[in-house]
Amino acid sequence: xxxxxxxxxxxxxxxxASPVAQPETAAPAASPQSAPAPPVVEFEQRTPEIEFLAxxxxxxxxxxxxxxxxxxxxxxxxxxxVALLKHLAELAFRLDKQSEAREFAERAVASDSxxxxxRLFLAESYRAEGDTARMAxxxxxxxxxxxxxxxxxxxxxxxxxxxDLEKAGRVARWQVDAQPDLPVGWxxxxxxxxxxxxxxxxxxxxREADAKLPGAVDFLSxxxxxxxxxxxxxxELGVLSELLARAPKDAASWLAKAEAEFDLGREEDxxxxxxxxxxxxxxxxxxxxxxxxxxxxxxxFADAESRLARVSELYPEQYEIAYFLGVSRRxxxxxxxxxxxxxxxxxxxARFADGRVQVAxxxxxxGDYAAAxxxxxxxxxxxxxxxxxxxxxxxxAKGGDLAAGIxxxxxxxxxxxxDAEVHYNIGVLRGEAREIExxxxxxxxxxxxxxxxxxxxxxxxxxxAERGQRLDEAQALIERALAQRPxxxxxxxxxxxxxxxxxxxxxxxxxxxxxxEQARAKLEQAEDLTGGDPVISEHLGDVYAALGKKRTALExxxxxxxxxxxxxxxxxxxxxLERLRRELGPR
Numbered sequence: 001x002x003x004x005x006x007x008x009x010x011x012x013x014x015x016x017a018s019p020v021a022q023p024e025t026a027a028p029a030a031s032p033q034s035a036p037a038p039p040v041v042e043f044e045q046r047t048p049e050i051e052f053l054a055x056x057x058x059x060x061x062x063x064x065x066x067x068x069x070x071x072x073x074x075x076x077x078x079x080x081x082v083a084l085l086k087h088l089a090e091l092a093f094r095l096d097k098q099s100e101a102r103e104f105a106e107r108a109v110a111s112d113s114x115x116x117x118x119r120l121f122l123a124e125s126y127r128a129e130g131d132t133a134r135m136a137x138x139x140x141x142x143x144x145x146x147x148x149x150x151x152x153x154x155x156x157x158x159x160x161x162x163x164d165l166e167k168a169g170r171v172a173r174w175q176v177d178a179q180p181d182l183p184v185g186w187x188x189x190x191x192x193x194x195x196x197x198x199x200x201x202x203x204x205x206x207r208e209a210d211a212k213l214p215g216a217v218d219f220l221s222x223x224x225x226x227x228x229x230x231x232x233x234x235x236e237l238g239v240l241s242e243l244l245a246r247a248p249k250d251a252a253s254w255l256a257k258a259e260a261e262f263d264l265g266r267e268e269d270x271x272x273x274x275x276x277x278x279x280x281x282x283x284x285x286x287x288x289x290x291x292x293x294x295x296x297x298x299x300x301f302a303d304a305e306s307r308l309a310r311v312s313e314l315y316p317e318q319y320e321i322a323y324f325l326g327v328s329r330r331x332x333x334x335x336x337x338x339x340x341x342x343x344x345x346x347x348x349x350a351r352f353a354d355g356r357v358q359v360a361x362x363x364x365x366x367g368d369y370a371a372a373x374x375x376x377x378x379x380x381x382x383x384x385x386x387x388x389x390x391x392x393x394x395x396x397a398k399g400g401d402l403a404a405g406i407x408x409x410x411x412x413x414x415x416x417x418x419d420a421e422v423h424y425n426i427g428v429l430r431g432e433a434r435e436i437e438x439x440x441x442x443x444x445x446x447x448x449x450x451x452x453x454x455x456x457x458x459x460x461x462x463x464x465a466e467r468g469q470r471l472d473e474a475q476a477l478i479e480r481a482l483a484q485r486p487x488x489x490x491x492x493x494x495x496x497x498x499x500x501x502x503x504x505x506x507x508x509x510x511x512x513x514x515x516x517e518q519a520r521a522k523l524e525q526a527e528d529l530t531g532g533d534p535v536i537s538e539h540l541g542d543v544y545a546a547l548g549k550k551r552t553a554l555e556x557x558x559x560x561x562x563x564x565x566x567x568x569x570x571x572x573x574x575x576x577l578e579r580l581r582r583e584l585g586p587r
Contacts, residue, residue: 051077052084064095082112089121101125109138120150127158145174152178156188168192183209183218190219194226202226217247224256233260251280255290262298270298285311289321296328299531304328312341319344323351326358335362353383357391365564369399386412390425397429405429420450427459432568436463457481458491465498471505474498489529493536496522500543512546519543534563538573545580554580 055070071088078084085108092101105122112118119138126135135158139151146152152175159168169192175185186209194202203223210219220243227235240257244250258273274291281287288311295304308325315321326341339362342355360375373395380388389412397405406429412422427442440463443456450456461477464470478494485491496519503515523540530536541556557577565573 049074059091064091067091068095068097079107080111082108082115082118085111086115086118086121089118093121093125098125098128102129116148116150119147120154123151123154127154132158132162146171149175149179153184160192165192165196169196181213183213183216186213187218187222190222190226199226199230217243217250217253220246221253224253228256228260233263236260237264249280251277251284251287254280255287255294258291259294262294285315285318289324292324292328296324296331301328301331305332305334316344317346319346319349319351323355323358326355330358330362338362347382353379353388356382357388360391360395364395364398369395373399386421393425394429394432397432402429402433418449420446420453420456423449424453424456424459427456431459431463434568436467439463452480452484454481454484454488454491457484458494461498462494465494465501468501468505471498471502475502487529489526489533489536492522492529493526493533493539496520496526496543497539500539500546503546516543516547520547532559532563534560534565534573535569537563538565538570538576541576545576550580550584554584 051070051074055067055074058064058070059067068088068091071084071091075081075084075088085104089101089104089108092098092104102122102125105118105125108115108118109122123135123139126132126138136155139147139155141147146155152171156168156171156175159165159171169189172185172188172192175182176189177185179185186205190202190205190209193205203226206219206223206226210216213219220239224236224239224243227233227239237257237260240253240260243253244257247253254273254277258270258277261267261270261273274294277287278291288307292304292307292311295301295307305325305328308321308328312318312321312325322341322344326338329335329338329341339359342359345352345355356375356379360372360379363369363372363375373392376388376392376395380392389408393405393408395405396402396408406426409422409426409429413419423442423446427439427446429439430436430442431439440460443459446453446456447460457477458481461474461481464474465478475495475498478491478498482488482491482495499515499519499522503512503519506512506515520540520543523536523543526536527533527540537556537560541553541560543553544550544556545553554577557573557580560570560573561577
């Protein structure tokens, strides 16, 4: 009874650590009718069990540091208590006391080497320290095999991340042999085989596993991903068709199928696959987002906006949705709707800075450079970066303060550092201010630091082509830039333009016609790569006009006008358009 009384008192008053003393104040005199005073109970000294109970109470109250100290008191009285050592190891880990956590786990394993949880805990501690040898020692049996399936999972990931494919492969083989009816070993073995460069061997493993476990779809999914990773979109599509014949309600596979079909140019098939995925999971946010992002990627901005607007109403605090809704509306020309979407993004969200940059772009296009700078500054406050500094400097220059823009960029070179990207951006600002010689000098400085800087190569080459100078060298520079960024539509445009200028400088009409056809092909490629740009449309208009296709040239000039022309780069566009309209007359 005495122990029970003590336990009840300990839970109610954890601070008690010694027998209770009588109060020092005098008790009132007892009257004849008063009940006799209760006997004074003296509690025995606190035990490890009581200290453990006290620590648990503190831990449940969220007082982790105090609980940790109380557990240590309990451990002093019973230093080989495995349960207490385990609990201390876990609590030390939660308190970010990594070395202490490892020490407690080591002591516990020394007392109970068969405890699987302890071994896994200790192994993860060693792994976090980069000590893979000790990690393996606590997860491996004397035979060299993993202790169990959980140990195998940790060992596989560790060896895979460290690049030791041989050891990872041995673990994967153990998983297959120990658990042949589970997909994990087969998938790991196929992954390692492919990483070793044996794609055919990996496919053979996946097919074998699929035959042994025909109810699973994991193996066909892995095979489809493998073919996609190798650029075999047709092969991927074939495997996905197999998978969907077996699991026709797998929305993720319908989405993957749609992506492959769009990539192969099968637009109608892709749309049908998208519709099927959406039909299967109409209320699934992740599915809708994937479809909307695929819409954006393929230029179906109205479809993206419709989907995103719907889920945005359902999930108003999903700021990722708000961001992409703003992007889609901006591409549709709905400036007011785009700004409303971007303004919904909370300041503490990862997309806040991106949203403010989008708003800055809208304001810049409207010519309000001061307001655009304020938005960039808001973005910088949330997430500063070199790119934002470059943008801020460019807005200063566009707003009429070129010196301030240059000074902001040059401040990045203080302290003895020299940076090709900074010199490149200085060149861009000077180029936009039509200080061409100073711009080229800055670009040459960038190339001195980074000889294959694609932007600088392209800028110099295009600047020479614009003035009809050094066309052989200009073409060589642009081709060097294109070798660095072959899918950059603006560099392809530069190559098309230098070819056009070579046509104008040609000695005879036959040579000029050859250059013009090359220029046309490159500029059409640039248009496809960029999705449309006013300068590229004007360049195509010039080429078609030179080829005698004046009606097509007029269409390209009109297209350029609708694409928000850049006045500094296109001073003659309106004049060309009006002259052709007068020449061709009514349609």
